[in-house]
Amino acid sequence: MAELVRFEINGAVGDILLDRSWVNAINRDIHRDLLAVAEQVAGDPDIRAVVLYGGERAFAAGADIKEMVGLTPHEITSLGRTLNAAVTAVARLTHPVIAAITGYALGGGFELALAADFRLVADNAKVGLPEISLGVIPGAGGTQRLARLIGPTKAKELIFTGRPIGADEAVALGIASRALPADQVFTEALAMASRLAAGPTAALAAAKRAIDDGLDGPLSAGLEIEAEKFAELFGTEDARTGMTSFIEQGPGKATFVGR
Numbered sequence: 001m002a003e004l005v006r007f008e009i010n011g012a013v014g015d016i017l018l019d020r021s022w023v024n025a026i027n028r029d030i031h032r033d034l035l036a037v038a039e040q041v042a043g044d045p046d047i048r049a050v051v052l053y054g055g056e057r058a059f060a061a062g063a064d065i066k067e068m069v070g071l072t073p074h075e076i077t078s079l080g081r082t083l084n085a086a087v088t089a090v091a092r093l094t095h096p097v098i099a100a101i102t103g104y105a106l107g108g109g110f111e112l113a114l115a116a117d118f119r120l121v122a123d124n125a126k127v128g129l130p131e132i133s134l135g136v137i138p139g140a141g142g143t144q145r146l147a148r149l150i151g152p153t154k155a156k157e158l159i160f161t162g163r164p165i166g167a168d169e170a171v172a173l174g175i176a177s178r179a180l181p182a183d184q185v186f187t188e189a190l191a192m193a194s195r196l197a198a199g200p201t202a203a204l205a206a207a208k209r210a211i212d213d214g215l216d217g218p219l220s221a222g223l224e225i226e227a228e229k230f231a232e233l234f235g236t237e238d239a240r241t242g243m244t245s246f247i248e249q250g251p252g253k254a255t256f257v258g259r
Helices: 028-042 073-091 108-114 130-134 142-150 152-161 167-173 182-197 201-214 219-235 237-249
Strands: 005-010 013-018 049-053 058-060 097-101 104-106 118-122 126-128 178-180
Touching (some): 013 028, 013 182, 028 073, 049 182, 058 097, 058 108, 073 108, 097 182, 104 108, 118 167, 118 182, 130 152, 142 152, 178 182, 201 219, 201 237, 219 237
Parallel strands (some): 013 049, 058 104, 118 178
Antiparallel strands (some): 005 013
């Protein structure tokens, strides 16, 4: 069986590449392969940042509707469980994850992109959650991650209308970090990932966990998470290196090893 999600290594950067013909419609096989790749990345100590990419034509144009039509609520629950497990595995990676989006990122494809830490979009990109036009709602984290990212009012507007948005609006809303020419998106995502991979990866992972987990609870709980992660980092080689370098050479001169 052909792999629909490929994994390639560029130095300390791991590339997760969707590779289903035409527009990467997300089906059960992609759920399976994506989960397996995410688990592989999580277990590889040499990977320090990740790029998520769907190719030049489309990031992922949504779920495979032909696979879902006619399913009962019980059957769709099972399907949704595997998709959520895959998307959550990407979201819970300790590495910085950058989604490089060209063409369409709709429905389940956009939900996968929302699991990344950053999104770079091509000037030809269209992103959105059009599930309402099918008489359903997003089922792989879209209602939750989009609302946390841009606030409930804007999230409701996009989800209630199903309206796709272009690159400039995605940047203006805070969904994407930058809009770029389509032929530069993947290259820039790799460059950004490489810069992050050269940083203190334990500190990056701690910051990611404090932000993500802190958003799931009250401020007081988030502050406790932050304090715990802050203290833990003083046991790392990178913290000792960074502080010694600052004292001896000034800021921004440290070379981190990721431990």
